[in-house]
Amino acid sequence: MTPTPRCALIAAASAFAAMLACAPAGAQTLRIGLAEDPDVLDPTLARTFVGRVVFAALCDKLFDIDEKLTIVPQLATAWEWSSDSKALTIKVRPGVTFHDGEKLDAAAVKFNIERHKTTAGSQRRGELAPVTSVDVVDPMTVRLNLSAPFAPLLAALADRSGMMVSPKAAQAAGDKFGAKPVCSGPFQFVERVAQDRIVVERYPNYWNKGDIHLDKIVYLPIVDSTVRLANLKSGQLDFIERMSPSDVPGLKSDSRFKISKITEIGYQGITINVGNNDYAKKSPLGTDPRVREAFELALDRDGIVQVVMEGQATPGNQWVAPTNPYYAKNMPIPKRDVAKAKELLKQAGVTNPSFTLMTPTTSDAQKIAQVVQSMVKEAGFDVKIQATEFSTSLDLADKQQYEVYVLAWSGRADPDGNLFSFIGCKQPLNNAAYCKQEVDDLLVRSRTARDPAERKKAYEQIAAITLKDRPIVYLYHRDWLWAYTNKLSGLRTVPDGLVRLQGLKFN
Amino acid sequence: MSTFLTRRLATIVPTLLFVSMLVFGLQQLLPGDAALVLAGEDHDPSVVAHLRAKMHLDEALPVRYVYWLGGVLRGDLGESMRMQKPVTALIAEKLPVTIQLAAMAIVIALAIGIPAGIVSAVYKGTAWDYAANAVALWGLSTPNFWLGIMLILLFSVSLGWLPASGYVSPFEDLRANLASMIMPAFVLGNAIAAVLMRHTRSAMLQVLSSDYVRTARAKGLDERVVVLHHALRNALVPIITLGALEFGTLLSGAVLTEQVFTIPGFGKLIVDAVFNRDYAVVQGVVLFTATVYITLNLLADVAYFLVNPRMRS
Numbered sequence: 001m002t003p004t005p006r007c008a009l010i011a012a013a014s015a016f017a018a019m020l021a022c023a024p025a026g027a028q029t030l031r032i033g034l035a036e037d038p039d040v041l042d043p044t045l046a047r048t049f050v051g052r053v054v055f056a057a058l059c060d061k062l063f064d065i066d067e068k069l070t071i072v073p074q075l076a077t078a079w080e081w082s083s084d085s086k087a088l089t090i091k092v093r094p095g096v097t098f099h100d101g102e103k104l105d106a107a108a109v110k111f112n113i114e115r116h117k118t119t120a121g122s123q124r125r126g127e128l129a130p131v132t133s134v135d136v137v138d139p140m141t142v143r144l145n146l147s148a149p150f151a152p153l154l155a156a157l158a159d160r161s162g163m164m165v166s167p168k169a170a171q172a173a174g175d176k177f178g179a180k181p182v183c184s185g186p187f188q189f190v191e192r193v194a195q196d197r198i199v200v201e202r203y204p205n206y207w208n209k210g211d212i213h214l215d216k217i218v219y220l221p222i223v224d225s226t227v228r229l230a231n232l233k234s235g236q237l238d239f240i241e242r243m244s245p246s247d248v249p250g251l252k253s254d255s256r257f258k259i260s261k262i263t264e265i266g267y268q269g270i271t272i273n274v275g276n277n278d279y280a281k282k283s284p285l286g287t288d289p290r291v292r293e294a295f296e297l298a299l300d301r302d303g304i305v306q307v308v309m310e311g312q313a314t315p316g317n318q319w320v321a322p323t324n325p326y327y328a329k330n331m332p333i334p335k336r337d338v339a340k341a342k343e344l345l346k347q348a349g350v351t352n353p354s355f356t357l358m359t360p361t362t363s364d365a366q367k368i369a370q371v372v373q374s375m376v377k378e379a380g381f382d383v384k385i386q387a388t389e390f391s392t393s394l395d396l397a398d399k400q401q402y403e404v405y406v407l408a409w410s411g412r413a414d415p416d417g418n419l420f421s422f423i424g425c426k427q428p429l430n431n432a433a434y435c436k437q438e439v440d441d442l443l444v445r446s447r448t449a450r451d452p453a454e455r456k457k458a459y460e461q462i463a464a465i466t467l468k469d470r471p472i473v474y475l476y477h478r479d480w481l482w483a484y485t486n487k488l489s490g491l492r493t494v495p496d497g498l499v500r501l502q503g504l505k506f507n
Numbered sequence: 508m509s510t511f512l513t514r515r516l517a518t519i520v521p522t523l524l525f526v527s528m529l530v531f532g533l534q535q536l537l538p539g540d541a542a543l544v545l546a547g548e549d550h551d552p553s554v555v556a557h558l559r560a561k562m563h564l565d566e567a568l569p570v571r572y573v574y575w576l577g578g579v580l581r582g583d584l585g586e587s588m589r590m591q592k593p594v595t596a597l598i599a600e601k602l603p604v605t606i607q608l609a610a611m612a613i614v615i616a617l618a619i620g621i622p623a624g625i626v627s628a629v630y631k632g633t634a635w636d637y638a639a640n641a642v643a644l645w646g647l648s649t650p651n652f653w654l655g656i657m658l659i660l661l662f663s664v665s666l667g668w669l670p671a672s673g674y675v676s677p678f679e680d681l682r683a684n685l686a687s688m689i690m691p692a693f694v695l696g697n698a699i700a701a702v703l704m705r706h707t708r709s710a711m712l713q714v715l716s717s718d719y720v721r722t723a724r725a726k727g728l729d730e731r732v733v734v735l736h737h738a739l740r741n742a743l744v745p746i747i748t749l750g751a752l753e754f755g756t757l758l759s760g761a762v763l764t765e766q767v768f769t770i771p772g773f774g775k776l777i778v779d780a781v782f783n784r785d786y787a788v789v790q791g792v793v794l795f796t797a798t799v800y801i802t803l804n805l806l807a808d809v810a811y812f813l814v815n816p817r818m819r820s
Contacts, residue, residue, distance in 0.1 A: 037779065039547075040591040047547025121557040123547055178591050194590050194597060195779065196674055196771035222672055222769045226656055231671040234663035391539035391784055398543055398550065410548060421549070428550040 028215040028506065030488075032499065033228040033240040037195045037221035042178030043163035044116050047123045049410045049497070050221070052160065053241065056498045057200045057217055059183035061162035062090060062109070063154055065413045067494055069265070069324065071154045075104060075164055075184065085149035085450050092140045096207045098166035099188040106142040110134040111167040113144065120175075127156040149448040151455060155414030159496075186212045186501055195221060213490075213505035232257065232483055238506075239484040241499065245312035251483055258486050261479040262493040263314045263321050266411025267418065268368065269474040270357075271397070272404050275433025283403035284353035291353055292470040294344040298379035299372065300336040305476050308367040313476040318463060319418040321477040326415040326456055328463035341379035354382040358397070359406040360390040368406050368475065397431040405431065408478075413496060415459060416447050423466055432471035439465055511812060515805055526797040527579065530790050531572050540564075541784035545588045558588065562786065575790065584794070585787030587780070594791035597776060604674060605772040608695065608765075609757035611688055613750060615696030616703055621746065623700070624707020628715060629734055639704060646701030651694050655767035658690045672769040691768040695761050699753045706749055710742035755803060759796045 038051035043059055046052070064074040073079070078091040096104040113134045116124035130150040135143040146153070156162065169182035181189050186208070187200035198219040202212055220237065222228040225244040229251070231237040243251070243259070251257055272292060273280040280286030285295060301315035317333045320326050345351050359369040366387060373383040388396065397405050411418055421427040424443050425435035439462060446458035466472075480497040490503035542558040543550060558564075563571045578585055584594035627639035663671035669690055675683040714720060715738050723737045724730075762774035769775075773792060780788035 039589050042591075045591070047549070121554055121561070123549060123551060123554055125553055126549060126551045175591070193771060194592065194600065195775055196769070220673060220769070224767060224769075227659060227672050227767055227769065230656075230659045230664050231673075234659075234667055234671045236663070236670045236673065389539070389782075391544045391782065392537075395539040395543055398540070428552055429548075 028213070029218060030214050030216070030239060030501075030504070030506075031218045031220060031237045033231055033237040034219050034221045035225070035228070035242040036223060038198070038219075040178035041181045041189070041192070041198075043160040043165060043181075043183075044119045044122045044124055045178060046160055052496075053498055054198055054200075054219055055160065055163060055183075055185070057187040057501055058181055058185045058189060059163040059165065060096075060185045061158055061160075062164070063158035063162055065155070065158050065494060065496060067492065069413055069495060071158055071413075074158075075162075076157075079154070081450060085151075085448070086146045088144045088146070088153060089137065090142050090144070092142060093207060094140060096184050097205050098164075098169070098184045099182045099203055100166050100169050101205075102166045102168050104164060104184055105139050106136040107139075108164060108167050109142045110136055111170075112164045113161075115165075115170060116161055124156075124161045127159075127161045128153075149450065151447050151450050152412075152414040152416040155412065155417065158413060187217055190216075197221075208502065211502040213503075214501060217501065229483070232485075238488060239482065239499070241480070241482055241497070243481045243483045245310040245479075245481065247483075248310065248312060248481065256486055257483055258488075260482045260484075260491060260493050261312065262495055262497075263323060264411055264478050264480055264497060265320070265324075265413060265418070265495045266409045267316060267319060267321075267474050267477050268313075268364070268406075268408045269472045270368075270372070270404060270406055271432050271472050272470060273400055273402055273432060274469070274471050275400050277400055277433070279401055279403055280433065283355040284348070284350045285355050285404055288348045288350070289469060290344045290348040291350060292473070293468075294341040294348070294379060295376055295381065296334060296470060296473050297337045297341040297344070298376040298381065299473070299475070300375060301333060301475055303336075303375065304368065304371050307371050308364060309476065309478060312479045312481060314479070315475070316477045317467065317474050319422070319472075319474060320415050324415070325452070326459050328456075328460040328467075330460050331463040331467045338379050341376075345380055352380050352382055354384070355403045356384045356386050357404045357406065358386045358388050358393055358402045360393045361387050362390065365406045365408070372406075400431060400433050402431075407431075411496075416443075419443070419459075419462070420447065423462075423471060430471075434466070434469065434471035436465065436469070512809070515808060519801055519805065522801060523794075523798060527576060527790075527794055528572070530793045530797075531575060532568075534786055534789055535568060537781070537784065539784055541588075541786055544784045562588065575787075579794065584791035587785050587788045589780075589783050589785045589788075594787050597788065598792060598795055601771060601773050601776050603676075604770060605758060605774075607677070607684075608688060608692055608761065608770060608772055609754055611692035612695035612699065612757055612761075613754050615692055616699035616753070617750060619696065619700035620703025621707050623704040624746075625711055625734065625739065627704065627708045628711035631712065639708070643701040643704045646697045646704075649697070650763075651698065651761070652763045652767050654697065655691065655694045655764055658694065659767070662690060672767070674770050687768075688770075691761075691764050691770055694764050694768075695757060699750075699757075702753070703746060703749065706746055707742065710745055711738060714738045714742045751803075751807070755800055758799060 034050050034053060036050045038054050039048045040046055041051065041054060043055060060075050062074060062076045063071050066072050075093050075096060076090045077093050080089045092104060092106055092109055098104065113128065113131060116122055117128055130146045130148055131144050132147050133145045135145065137143050164184055166182040170177050186203060186206045188203040190199040190201050192198045201216045202214065206212055222231060228240045229243060229247050232240045248259060251259060273286050284291045305311060305313045305315050314321050315333060316322055318327055345353065357369050359365045369385045373385060376383060396402050409418060420443050421429040423430060423434050423439060425440050442458050442462045446455050449455050449458065487506050488504065489507055490505050492500050492503065494500060541562060542555045542564055545558050546554045563574050575585065586593050587597060623639045623642060627636045630636050659671045662669045670687050673687055675687050677684040720733060720738055723733045759773060762778050765772045765774040777789060777792050
């Protein structure tokens with residue numbers, strides 16, 4: 001019997017369908033869905049949070065932070081401050097090699113710190129500004145000399161400023177280093193297709209190879225959170241970062257997956273233009289601290305967290321979360337008090353203050369604006385929401401051409417990174433145009449003191465002033481939400497939101 | 508012929524020059540400071556200053572245009588500030604993806620649209636016609652992103668037949684490539700199929716009522732031969748033109764579909780570049796797409812000139 005054309009067609013269709021059935025990836029390949037496409041993979045030039053997630057595989061740092069935000073050594077083995085706190089001596093870990101086989105030593109550390117400081121367009125220059133010179137004390141010891149004591153230096157060295165790249169590869173590649181980074185992390189770079197994938201494979205000579213159980217990692221940027229989740233559910237991904245809070249209840253009931261969450265080191269807040277320009281003067285919030293106090297008293301942070309984040313965040317009123325060791329306990333979260341808010345507005349002589357709230361067009365920011373608008377309306381505020389495309393809003397905020405602005409900060413391990421640049425006079429991120437000599441002096445003290453107790457005291461004093469002046473009204477700290485297959489174990493949840501690969505394995 | 512070609516070629520140069528000015532000029536109208544966006548969230552003043560100098564943002568608009576145009580004439584479309592990669596390399600990377608997606612979408616659109624249009628015309632006023640029209644209306648009115656997510660939920664999450672998103676090169680794994688492209692191609696093809704169906708239907712209705720078709724039927728020809736050999740051939744001319752136009756549009760990138768299925772094509776490249784104020788990428792990709800469009804138009808004109816004796820006289 002010869003097959004009829006129709007039979008042949010059915011056979012061809014079946015073969016095609018079989019052909020399309022997707023093949024599973026190798027058991028030791030971890031596929032991670034990222035919320036964005038990282039920028040350039042050069043620790044000196046990199047500037048995005050998502051890039052740091054990939055660096056966790058590629059580039060080890062001199063220090064790292066642990067679950068409790070304590071600084072722990074990584075490529076360093078020991079460190080010591082000089083008595084005047086103006087020199088940091090670091091012992092370099094022996095037996096570490098870069099992915100090109102070059103050895104990590106004190107000279108390589110010196111090269112890297114100097115590269116961070118001198119490369120054109122370096123994003124690390126600010127973090128390392130107090131470092132004036134680097135001395136090679138002996139082949140495995142290096143000393144960083146500072147112009148003034150600078151406590152946040154260790155935290156900076158636990159981030160991209162502490163990432164060490166191969167001097168040989170960096171010199172050879174010049175400004176193209178980011179296209180094929182060569183570091184000393186547990187995984188080495190294989191390929192990158194922009195907006196599609198970044199592939200890294202296990203580096204066999206990694207100094208801590210006993211802790212590495214995966215062979216290959218594929219990072220896939222998938223911007224849409226629904227699609228990212230669909231990929232996890234259908235088995236194309238093993239792990240997704242930053243899942244949407246609204247997806248948590250649905251996934252919790254699915255036994256194939258686990259969810260991890262941890263409070264971020266950043267914050268979500270509302271910046272108020274308190275400067276001297278027309279925008280600030282036009283807004284009752286910009287001119288009268290009593291109106292700002294009334295505004296804060298009209299807010300219910302728990303309600304905001306429930307509505308905007310479906311409960312997946314920690315309410316907060318400071319630049320660090322209430323769980324952070326540097327949280328100023330003398331200034332707890334104020335309770336909502338609409339009656340007092342109305343009273344304050346009456347005292348200020350503006351019972352129906354009106355202002356424009358600029359918000360980027362991201363979904364969370366817009367939700368915040370809407371919830372805030374309806375909450376403060378009860379106290380008599382009339383809020384006009386001005387939804388503005390992100391880049392444009394950034395520009396307007398930078399030029400202080402706004403009244404009130406909703407903006408998130410991804411956060412730094414040291415509280416200084418969440419504060420100094422935002423409320424220090426004329427600092428680059430001081431969009432509120434806030435400036436007080438007394439606060440500036442305290443900020444300097446908080447970053448020059450090395451004793452944590454002394455630093456905490458300075459932060460308490462800063463909180464006592466700025467949380468009353470309210471250039472920024474902090475609202476909450478998001479939870480990093482990770483979802484992953486239940487076959488994966490050994491995951492560490494560190495508040496910086498980076499996926500550490502040490503100890504991670506498939507069961 | 509040579510006069511015609513020379514005349515057509517001569518119009519290309521000013522057109523492209525105009526396009527380049529338009530692309531460059533419109534982009535400058537975008538609010539926001541490119542250096543500030545690209546400097547990252549720290550806004551380090553030294554980085555902002557460095558980027559501003561590198562992108563010539565401190566210079567007058569015409570000077571910046573000349574810098575850029577000079578590069579373009581040397582074949583250098585600039586460098587992506589965000590990805591630190593030459594724009595030409597990015598185009599070379601994305602172009603095959605976009606071409607494949609567009610080609611598959613058009614094949615799907617033709618495979619659905621033309622037969623549906625024929626059936627609907629031949630069985631005009633019957634249940635077949637209404638069904639085909641309903642399908643066309645559905646195809647036209649379904650938003651791409653919604654259909655995309657629904658397909659992902661059905662074929663990837665529930666049935667597990669296809670990968671939910673992503674792209675695999677056909678040279679790496681043809682099977683995986685087809686698996687990753689079939690859903691986005693269907694989503695794109697579906698909307699175009701609806702347009703093609705409507706056009707095929709009206710063209711066929713017109714042809715089927717013409718004298719020569721009546722003559723063919725009077726000769727006693729089989730209805731299938733009349734429809735497919737006599738009527739369809741004449742009805743196809745406007746449909747092919749429409750299909751070619753739709754293909755051209757697809758080549759400039761399918762933004763939403765690429766976003767939903769994470770297909771790294773032109774659409775995704777250009778949207779990310781606009782949001783990140785990555786000027787060189789936007790300018791480069793738009794100029795490249797315009798050049799392709801104009802070249803395809805020229806080829807169509809030449810082909811028309813060759814096949815149409817009236818134009819030659």
